[in-house]
Amino acid sequence: MQLQSESSGSKLVVTVEDERIDAANAMKFKDQMRWIVEDSEQDVLLDMSQVDMIDSSGLGAIVTVMKAMGSDRSLELAGLSEKVRTVFSLTRMDSVMTIHDSVEDGLGGIARAS
């Protein structure tokens, strides 16, 4: 599981450089994300544009990371594939989390719940 993180203005952009967040690597994703977010106080924008598929393990890992960040910081997503959007929509996660079309949108505009 490869994650790149870069500060951009007030946000920390974390790019997932893996095509899947699934049972095979969700635990590594979660551990690495926790390490990154606990090392910062910024809001996080997760760049998912390289991710083709996420399963319930991956979804659970994202929720764990959100809990670790607490209520004062936000974790938003950008660049979801059709398939990943389907997973978020079927589980109603898209009504809970803020999802941007692109990292640019996530950094530029005012955050809007989708």
Added chain:
Amino acid sequence: MHPDTTSDIVGDIDMRRGVGPDGSERVSLLLPATNMAVRSGISTILGLVDQRDCAREEIDQLEIALAEVFNNIVEHAYPERDDGMIDVTVELKDPGAHFTILDTGEPMPSGRLPGGHTADPERAPHEQPEGGYGLHLLRTCARKLRYARNGDTNCLTFRVRLTPT
């Protein structure tokens, strides 16, 4: 299995193709119950089904269903083991595919598939449950989902619709 079968091994996966009694194409796969072999298994099954040129959304939902079924088996049927096997039969029918998935691992607790749930839009993101989404995804993406325990075997069957485009 009909005598008219061909078989080959793709990576760790033992695959046999043949024809079922009703004339529909039937593929059987035997895959190790490990996360990496499951990835290969999903890819192989999608490859078979994709040849029928179906709607992308249907293939995506099949992938979602398969990931959840296989993850459950790896994690709950064969906990702390990496030598379990998953026996998959895919029958390609019109207008869809029928799946029969067998494993010889632990039975489902209370003898049935748990329900699962969605996220709760009335709660904050950091207050959401961490688990339970997989079963909801499976129930939403698979049709006629049935679980049975037969002797020492778990048997899960379901169908998906595959509409030619």
